[in-house]
Amino acid sequence: MTTEMLTQTDAQAANLTKVLNKQVANWTVLYTKLHNYHWFVKGSDFFTLHAKFEELYTEGAGYLDELAERILTLGGSPVATLKEALAVASIQEANGGESAAQMVESVFADFGTLISELNDGIAIAEENHDDATADMLLGIRQSLEKHNWMFRAYLGK
Template sequence: MKTLDYIKLNESGVANVVSALHQLLADFQVHYTNLRGFHWNIKGHGFFILHEKFESMYDDAAEKIDEIAERILMLGGVPENKFSEYLKVAKIKEVSDISCGSDAVSHILETYGYLIGEERKIIGLANEAGDDVTADLMTGYLKEQEKMVWMLTAFSTRSCTDK
């Protein structure tokens, strides 16, 4: 028997969820790599804060990558593991040579905006398939990411004394 038989989901019902998770996996892989680059290359004002924050962000992305890949397996799919394949399908693009904190934060905010939109779509697909676990996984991601968007937006806002 297959895992799906035991968890009471059918393959055709979760096919769209698996496809969307494949896309999300590719996007998270590129996002992770971009965060590593920001962590390594950040300079200037805010270095100490951002260097540490980018490290925690890429650690979080790595954990999500593993969760997404494992969820694909639970739903009967096979996660891609070649970066060359991720780059073919990822909608998040690789970035390099960003050492300015505000540029890195702006890129991360744009990326979170995209990821949040995709995760909301996956919640809808998962709900249609009766896949409460994937919907819950995505809801957890949204909770964390929406808070991070709020915090990064507050961080990047000019101070009250700036006019």
């Protein structure tokens, strides 16, 4: 393997780690946001949304760990502090005081952002011939697409 090929491979691996770290950062922020919504949701849909937000942050915790461990497997370092996560994430924290409908709209939008970024990550993983990472990201995307289908129905969209 030539030095040029090694450099390209290193650059590709760094790009893939960057994509995965954005997901780690997003899930770190989203994990806290979903807890906020779980604790503070009010109204006639309290029982439904309280349980749904718990389901989602539990699912997200699994993704967070899986993504971070994949980065470590690839020889990278996952984002591991709240400060780093907030600096890297495209997902924003909860504002506080959101209505139940605003909470659902926010999670729906966040999942849309994640789906788009997962599509980019899948393409990069495939370019790197990293089927394991592409498959992992595809599985996460599939779950988020299903959640967003349900949120669309909930929101009457």
